[in-house]
Structure formats: C-alpha cells, structure tokens
Amino acid sequence: MTKYILKRIFYLFLTLFIIASITFFLMKLLPGTPFSNQNRMSADQLKIVKAQYGLDQSVGVQYVRYMAGLLHGNLGTSFQFNNEPVTSLIGQRLAPSMQIGAQAMILGTILGILLGAIAAIRKNTWVDTLATFISILGLSIPSFVLAVLLQFYLAYKWGIFPVALWDNFQSSILPTIALAALPLGTVARFMRTEMVDVMSSDYIELAKSKGNSNWKVVTKHALRNSLIPVVTIIGPMAVSVMTGSMVVENIFSIPGIGEQFVKSITTNDYPTIMGLTIFYSFLLIIVYLIVDILYGLIDPRIRLGNGGKE
Amino acid sequence: MEKIPQIPKEKFKLVHDENNAEQEKIGTPSLTYMQDVRRRLFQNKVAVVCLTLLSIIVLISIFAPIIAPHNPNAQNVTMSNLPPKLGNLNIPGMNGYQNMGGHMVDAYKQAGAPKGTSFILGTDYLGRDLLSRIIYGTRLSLVVAILATLVDLLIGVPYGIVSGWKGGRTDTFMQRIVEIVSSIPNLIVVILMMIILKPGLTSIVIAIAITGWVTMARLVRAQTFQLKEQEYILAARTLGEPSMKIATKHLIPNLSSTIIIQTMFTIPNAIFFEAFLSFIGIGIPAPNASLGTLLSDGQKAFRFLPYQMWAPAIILSIIMIATNLLGDGLRDAFDPQSSEH
Numbered sequence: 092m093t094k095y096i097l098k099r100i101f102y103l104f105l106t107l108f109i110i111a112s113i114t115f116f117l118m119k120l121l122p123g124t125p126f127s128n129q130n131r132m133s134a135d136q137l138k139i140v141k142a143q144y145g146l147d148q149s150v151g152v153q154y155v156r157y158m159a160g161l162l163h164g165n166l167g168t169s170f171q172f173n174n175e176p177v178t179s180l181i182g183q184r185l186a187p188s189m190q191i192g193a194q195a196m197i198l199g200t201i202l203g204i205l206l207g208a209i210a211a212i213r214k215n216t217w218v219d220t221l222a223t224f225i226s227i228l229g230l231s232i233p234s235f236v237l238a239v240l241l242q243f244y245l246a247y248k249w250g251i252f253p254v255a256l257w258d259n260f261q262s263s264i265l266p267t268i269a270l271a272a273l274p275l276g277t278v279a280r281f282m283r284t285e286m287v288d289v290m291s292s293d294y295i296e297l298a299k300s301k302g303n304s305n306w307k308v309v310t311k312h313a314l315r316n317s318l319i320p321v322v323t324i325i326g327p328m329a330v331s332v333m334t335g336s337m338v339v340e341n342i343f344s345i346p347g348i349g350e351q352f353v354k355s356i357t358t359n360d361y362p363t364i365m366g367l368t369i370f371y372s373f374l375l376i377i378v379y380l381i382v383d384i385l386y387g388l389i390d391p392r393i394r395l396g397n398g399g400k401e
Numbered sequence: 402m403e404k405i406p407q408i409p410k411e412k413f414k415l416v417h418d419e420n421n422a423e424q425e426k427i428g429t430p431s432l433t434y435m436q437d438v439r440r441r442l443f444q445n446k447v448a449v450v451c452l453t454l455l456s457i458i459v460l461i462s463i464f465a466p467i468i469a470p471h472n473p474n475a476q477n478v479t480m481s482n483l484p485p486k487l488g489n490l491n492i493p494g495m496n497g498y499q500n501m502g503g504h505m506v507d508a509y510k511q512a513g514a515p516k517g518t519s520f521i522l523g524t525d526y527l528g529r530d531l532l533s534r535i536i537y538g539t540r541l542s543l544v545v546a547i548l549a550t551l552v553d554l555l556i557g558v559p560y561g562i563v564s565g566w567k568g569g570r571t572d573t574f575m576q577r578i579v580e581i582v583s584s585i586p587n588l589i590v591v592i593l594m595m596i597i598l599k600p601g602l603t604s605i606v607i608a609i610a611i612t613g614w615v616t617m618a619r620l621v622r623a624q625t626f627q628l629k630e631q632e633y634i635l636a637a638r639t640l641g642e643p644s645m646k647i648a649t650k651h652l653i654p655n656l657s658s659t660i661i662i663q664t665m666f667t668i669p670n671a672i673f674f675e676a677f678l679s680f681i682g683i684g685i686p687a688p689n690a691s692l693g694t695l696l697s698d699g700q701k702a703f704r705f706l707p708y709q710m711w712a713p714a715i716i717l718s719i720i721m722i723a724t725n726l727l728g729d730g731l732r733d734a735f736d737p738q739s740s741e742h
Contacts, residue, residue, distance in 0.1 A: 106581055110589070117597050231721040233673055235680050236714045239700045247704060334588045338680055342700065353681045356596060364596065368589050 096384055103376050110372045111365075115157055118361045119150055166366030170359075177366035181348060187257060188340065188347035192332050194267040199274025199328070204321065206275065207282025208314060214287060222279060229276025234335035238269035238342045257345045266343045270335045274328045281324055285317040326382040330375055438658075441734040448730025451723040458720060462540035470521070471530035473537040474688045480528040485708050486519040522712045525698060534690035535712055541602070541691050542672045542720065548606040549613055549671035550664050557614035558660060561621025562648055566629065572622075583615045591674060595683045605684060609671050617663050624659050628652055658735035665728030669721050676717055692717045 141147045148156070160167065166177035203226070210222035245265060246252045253262045289295060290313055298308045337349035344350070348367065355363040432440065442448055461468055484499045498507055522531040564575040591608040598604035628634060628651075637647050653660075672692075678684030679693025687694070692713050699710030 102580065109581060114593065117593055120597060227722060227725060231669070231725045232718045233676060233721065235677070236696065236718055239696065239703065239710055240714060242700075243703050243707060243710065330588070334677070338677065341681065352592075356592065357682055364593075368593060372589055 092387060095387065099380050099383065103380055106376060107369070107373060111158065111161055111369050112154075114365045114368050115154055116150075118365055119153075161369070166369065167362035169355075169363045170361065177363050180351065180363060181366065181370055184346055184348045184351050187263075187345050188336055188349060191263055191266045191270060191339075191345065191347070192329075192336055194263060195270035195332055195335075196274055196325075196328065198267060199271035200278050200321075200325075202271070203275040203278025204282050204314075204318070206279040208286055208309070208317070210279070210283045211286030211290060211317075212309060214290075219283075222283070226276040226279035226283075229272040230280065231276075232272065234269050234273060235338040235342065237272050238266065238339045241265050241269055242342060257343075262343075263345075266336075266339050266345060269339050269342075270332050273331050273335065277324055277328060277331075278321060281321055282317060285320050286313060289313050289317045322382060322386050326375075326379045329378045333371065333375070438734045442730055445730045445733065447726055448734070451727040451730065454719065454723045455727060458539060458723075459543060461536060462543050465536050465540045469530075469533035469536045471533045473529060473533040473690050475529060477524075477528035480520075480524050483520055483524045483528075484706075485521060485523040485531075523706075523708050525695075525709060526702065531695075531709065531712060534695060535692070535716055538690040538692045538695050538713065539716060539720070541685060541689070542675055542717075544602065545605055545609070545675040546668040546671045549609045550667050552606070552610035553614055553617045553664065553667050554660070556610070557617025558621050558653075558656070560614065561618040562625050562652055562656075564618065565622040565625025566644065566648065566652070568626075568629075576622075579615055579618055582612065583619075591678065592683070595678055600683055600686045602685065605675055605678060608678075609674055613667060613671070617660070617667070620659050620663055621656055624656055625652060628655055662728065662732045662735060665724060665731055669724040669728075672717075672720060672724070 138147065146153070157167065164178060166181070169175050169177055169180055206222045206226060210219045210226075213219050242265065252265050257263075295308060295312055298312050299305075303311075333349070336347065337353055339345075340347040340350040341353050348370075351363070352367045352371075354360075355367065442452075520530050520532065522535065525531055525534070560575065564572050564579075590612050594608035594611065595604055598607060634647060634651055637651055642650075675684060675691060676693035676696070679691040680697045682697070684693055685691040695713035696710065696717065699706075699713060703710045
C-alpha cells in the first residue's frame with residue numbers, strides 16, 4: 092500500500108509538471124501581447140513594462156523562472172486585475188467556490204443515496220420509476236440550463252431567492268441546487284444498482300430470516316455495504332461540480348474561482364489562466380488520489396497496484 | 402451355419418415416427434446476436450421513444466436548409482424581440498401578444514410587421530428567427546457529436562486494440578500515456594485548446610478529441626485482453642492469419658457492443674462540451690447559432706423575453722435525456738444481465 096501511495100504521489104508531481112509545462116508553452120505560442128495599449132507606448136516604456144513582467148528574457152529563462160516560482164507557490168502576476176499576484180487572487184475567491192461546491196456535493200450525495208436506496212427497496216414499483224426518472228433528469232440536464240431555469244422561476248418570478256447576489260446563506264441555495272443535480276443523479280443511479288445487488292445477497296436473506304425488521308435490515312446491513320462503491324464516484328463528481336461551477340458562478344454572479352476563470356479567458360489574462368489551470372488540475376488530481384487511496388483502504392480486494400491489469 | 406431368422410419388413414414399426422420430427426423441429430427462426438439485440442431494444446419502450454425522438458431531430462438537422470423557415474443569420478432589426486406566434490391560431494403564449502406595462506399588446510402590430518408574418522418561436526434581439534436558429538444550432542451540436550464520435554472510433558479503438566493485443570512493454574508504455582492524459586482534467590485541456598486555437602467548430606472537435614478517446618481506449622484494451630485468450634483467436638493465429646486481419650475480422654466484431662455503448666455516452670458528452678464552451682463565450686463565434694450561445698443570449702434577456710431562453714433549454718435537455726436513455730437501452734439490449742436483477 093505504501094509503495095502504491097508513493098507511486099501515485101510521484102505520478103501526481105509528474106502530471107502537474109507536464110500540465111504546467113504544456114500550459115506555459117501554449118501561452119507562449121499565443122499571438123499578440125497582453126498589453127492592449129501597446130501602440131501608445133514608446134519603445135522605452137514597452138521595455139520597462141516587459142522587464143517588469145520578466146518578458147524581456149528568452150523563453151527558456153522565463154520557463155525556468157516560472158517553474159522555480161511554482162515550487163515556491165508563486166503563480167505569477169495578473170496582467171489585468173491590479174497587478175495582483177495570482178495566488179492572492181485565487182485566495183480571495185476560494186471561499187465562495189468551496190462553499191457552494193461542498194454544499195452541492197453534500198446535498199447531492201445525501202439525496203442521491205436516499206433516492207437510490209428507496210428505488211432499490213421499492214424495486215419495479217412506481218416509486219422506482221419516479222426515482223430513476225429524477226436521476227436521469229439530474230444526469231442529463233446541464234447545470235447551466237438548470238441554473239437559468241431556477242433563476243427565472245424561484246428568483247425572478249416568485250422572488251423566493253435573490254436573483255444574483257452573494258452575501259448570506261440564502262444566496263447560496265440556488266447555485267447549490269443547480270450544482271447538486273448532477274451528483275444527485277449519479278449517486279442515485281449508482282446506489283440503486285449496488286443496493287439491488289446487495290439486497291439479493293445471502294447475508295441479507297440471513298438477516299431477514301433471523302427476524303430483523305425491514306428497517307433494521309436496510310439500515311444496518313444493506314445501506315452500509317452499498318455505500319462502499321459510492322466512494323469511487325466522488326472523484327468524477329468533483330470534476331463535474333467544478334465544471335458546473337464555472338458557469339453557475341457566472342450566472343449567479345458569485346465571486347468564486349470559476350467566475351474568475353471565465354473572466355480571465357475573456358480578457359486574455361494569461362498568467363491568471365495559467366495559474367488557475369494549474370490550481371484546478373492540482374485540486375482534481377488530489378481528489379482522485381485521495382479517493383483511490385480511500386478505496387484501497389476500505390475494500391482491500393481492490394488494490395490498484397498491479398499496473399491496472401484486470 | 403446358423404440361419405438368420407427372416408423377419409418380414411411389415412413386422413417392424415418405427416416408434417414415434419411423426420412425433421420425432423415434430424420434436425426436433427425448430428419453431429422459431431434462429432436469431433443472430435445482432436437480431437437478438439435489435440429485438441430486445443425494440444421491446445424497451447423508453448428506448449424506442451428516445452430513438453424516434455432522436456431520429457426526428459437528426460432528420461430535421463439534415464434537412465435544415467429546407468425545413469428552417471428563415472435564414473438563421475438574417476438580421477431584421479425592425480422585427481427584433483418579437484414573441485412567438487403560430488400563424489393566426491390564438492393560443493395564449495403563441496399569439497404574438499406581449500405583456501407591456503400590464504397590458505397585452507400585439508407586438509407584431511407594434512413593430513409594423515406586414516400582415517401574415519409569424520415567427521413560431523419568436524425572434525431575438527437582432528430580429529433573427531429563433532426557430533431557424535435553434536434548428537441550425539441543433540445541427541451544429543450533432544455535427545460536433547458525430548465528429549467527436551469519429552475521433553473516438555479512429556483513435557480510441559485502434560489504440561486500445563494495439564495496446565491490448567501487443568501486451569508486454571508496448572502495453573505498459575501505452576498505458577502510461579493513457580494514465581497521464583486521463584489525469585489531466587479534460588475540461589482544462591478543452592479550455593486551453595479553445596484559447597489557443599481560433600474559436601470555431603474545428604477547435605471544439607480537436608479539443609474534445611484530445612481527451613475524449615481515453616475512455617474508449619481503456620475499455621477496448623480491457624476487452625481485447627479477454628478476447629485474446631479465446632480459442633477462435635488462437636485458431637486464427639495458428640492458421641497464420643496476420644494480426645491486422647485478426648483485428649478486423651475477429652476482434653472488432655466482438656468488441657462492437659462495447660464500442661457502440663461507449664459511443665452513446667460520447668455523444669451527450671460532446672454536445673454538453675460544445676454548449677458549455679459556447680455558453681461561456683469561447684465556443685462557436687457569432688453570428689452562427691449554437692444551443693449554448695442561444696441559451697446564453699436567452700439568459701441575459703430572460704426577465705422580459707423568457708421565450709428566448711425556454712426553447713434552447715428544452716431542446717438541449719431533450720437531446721441530452723434522449724441520448725442518455727438510449728445509451729441505457731442499448732446497454733441493456735447488448736448485455737441483458739446488466740439489468741436483470
């Protein structure tokens with residue numbers, strides 16, 4: 092297990108290094124300069140500005156510098172947002188994103204587990220059909236479509252929630268619902284399949300024949316054992332929540348990382364794009380790593396150490 | 402010498418003569434695997450409904466130039482933001498009336514539209530017909546989906562087969578590449594590619610292609626590993642068939658269910674990515690319509706012109722739901738065990 096974790100951590104750094112290098116050189120390939128008022132600057136001014144951002148050096152030197160900066164957690168300076176270091180930009184915007192992301196994951200997972208479990212227990216009844224229908228809706232409808240519809244009805248038409256605002260908990264409810272739909276659908280579906288499998292296993296039959304009540308069988312035996320595989324889908328879920336948060340934050344005007352990313356893309360703020368790309372990749376890879384290790388710990392039958400050979 | 406007793410032929414009687422033939426007869430025509438799959442698919446009502454819906458959408462997209470009532474990019478500022486109107490039928494919400502300051506006003510009369518003008522889904526802020534734009538937007542989504550699928554088939558399938566077939570060091574090396582590619586979040590790659598390449602159809606397809614083939618390659622490789630050990634493959638090898646021929650004649654037909662099912666999940670994914678990129682403004686450039694840009698435009702004006710947001714939202718959702726459900730139906734049809742419990 093230790094060897095496996097060490098190997099994974101090595102791959103984590105290798106992947107991050109590759110991502111950072113690719114991002115760096117791709118950004119260098121881009122035509123044009125980041126200085127929009129370049130035509131109005133004299134040659135001397137341009138030289139000063141370029142020196143300020145270290146752009147007067149050769150690409151090789153810039154690359155080494157950027158990589159060295161990365162090791163110290165320095166992601167460069169934003170071109171657009173008041174010359175702020177990218178790290179502090181990310182720092183300011185981390186909290187709202189984390190809040191809605193976490194809320195959405197928790198809400199989606201809990202509701203998904205309940206929905207999937209109910210569907211499995213009431214298999215092949217209308218309850219099951221309804222639950223399956225809800226999970227398909229959650230899986231299929233893109234989060235930004237849902238966000239737009241929620242905003243129109245719950246916020247604008249009926250005025251229950253603020254349309255686009257970020258101050259208290261109430262303003263985080265709509266974005267949370269919009270983001271939670273996908274995890275809900277995924278978990279519910281996965282849970283149902285697992286639970287149906289577990290419910291037909293021998294130990295459930297035994298628990299039932301010992302005279303346990305239905306409720307006890309479900310909560311003590313079935314639910315627990317069905318939950319283990321659900322851990323595997325946390326990684327992909329985190330990715331989808333992050334993807335969703337980029338647009339959802341924009342729709343609801345939440346000052347989060349996703350909104351910043353989209354803004355940087357539309358304003359060609361390359362250092363910020365690079366910094367956020369590396370940051371996002373880092374987060375996702377960490378989530379994947381944790382999930383894999385967790386899974387190996389929970390279920391010793393699945394040690395991924397054998398080079399992925401099935 | 403002993404004499405063989407002569408028994409006349411009439412004394413012999415066939416037991417169960419006619420019954421035997423009856424019993425041995427095969428009542429139903431034997432079905433090939435594919436016929437069986439088709440039968441199971443068509444028994445699944447949900448899948449049939451989705452298949453029909455998708456076929457209609459595909460047909461409309463193919464014949465878009467004939468079906469679309471207007472040019473999707475033709476601007477007519479005098480006719481901007483007109484609400485939906487279906488001929489002269491007086492259906493609430495589809496009669497060209499609009500709420501203005503508490504009164505229902507005939508927006509068509511106000512805009513001075515000639516008699517008989519009607520836009521079934523209304524017009525946008527530049528006076529472009531929304532229905533035509535949605536038809537063309539859907540067409541674009543489907544083109545992206547088809548191209549993404551092609552890439553999946555042309556890169557993912559051969560990659561998986563080679564990796565699984567060769568095994569050993571080649572496989573290890575190829576799997577390292579897959580591991581690295583798959584650990585880079587595909588959203589990041591797609592966004593990076595979109596920033597570097599010029600926004601447009603080609604860049605979207607390239608961006609999706611770079612990450613999209615990995616899942617297919619993995620599944621195909623795992624399946625190839627299993628198939629490789631089968632007797633018929635061994636037989637083909639013993640008979641000296643070249644690897645290329647084994648791949649095309651034996652492996653691909655047996656991989657087809659995996660490939661078809663995976664394809665059905667590539668399609669909604671590609672459609673989602675296109676809409677997503679267009680929605681945040683780095684996808685399909687103006688003036689071309691895409692479901693993502695239409696939705697983004699509709700969202701900006703939804704307070705006063707909600708119809709502009711509804712139509713693309715519904716179409717996009719229908720396509721996504723139908724492809725997902727059809728994918729499920731296909732999986733059940735190919736692998737009945739997966740849903741039997």
